[in-house]
Amino acid sequence: MLVSDFAAAELASVVSRYVRTNAMTREAALLVFPRFDDWRATSCEEMWLEMADVAVATALLRRLDSPLRAPDALHLAMAQRAAASLLTFDDRLAAAAARLGIELAAA
Numbered sequence: 001m002l003v004s005d006f007a008a009a010e011l012a013s014v015v016s017r018y019v020r021t022n023a024m025t026r027e028a029a030l031l032v033f034p035r036f037d038d039w040r041a042t043s044c045e046e047m048w049l050e051m052a053d054v055a056v057a058t059a060l061l062r063r064l065d066s067p068l069r070a071p072d073a074l075h076l077a078m079a080q081r082a083a084a085s086l087l088t089f090d091d092r093l094a095a096a097a098a099r100l101g102i103e104l105a106a107a
Helices: 005-020 025-045 049-061 070-082 091-099
Strands: 002-004 046-047
Touching: 002 005, 002 070, 005 025, 005 070, 049 070, 070 091
Parallel strands: 002 046
Antiparallel strands: none
16 A cells, blocks of 8 residues: 555645644644554555656646546546555545546545
């Protein structure tokens, strides 16, 4: 399983939003990060965002044929580069992946 540095940044963003909206306490949030980091280090292969991924994501967005946002396009670009299947719970991202021929992993 590959987990990118960009996915780690998105997790941090979500946890931060939960704290700001009082959906999670700061104390609970601070426990998430080391658990995620340990899981990623021991159970996954790390993948790093590359400048070429940004170029591919930009090209995907300029096609103007899907409701993708930049973060989703970056995930798709990295999945394409790695020839990896994509695990997502986002229906729009899954549909875009399917259109691009990116295999979806079972949850």
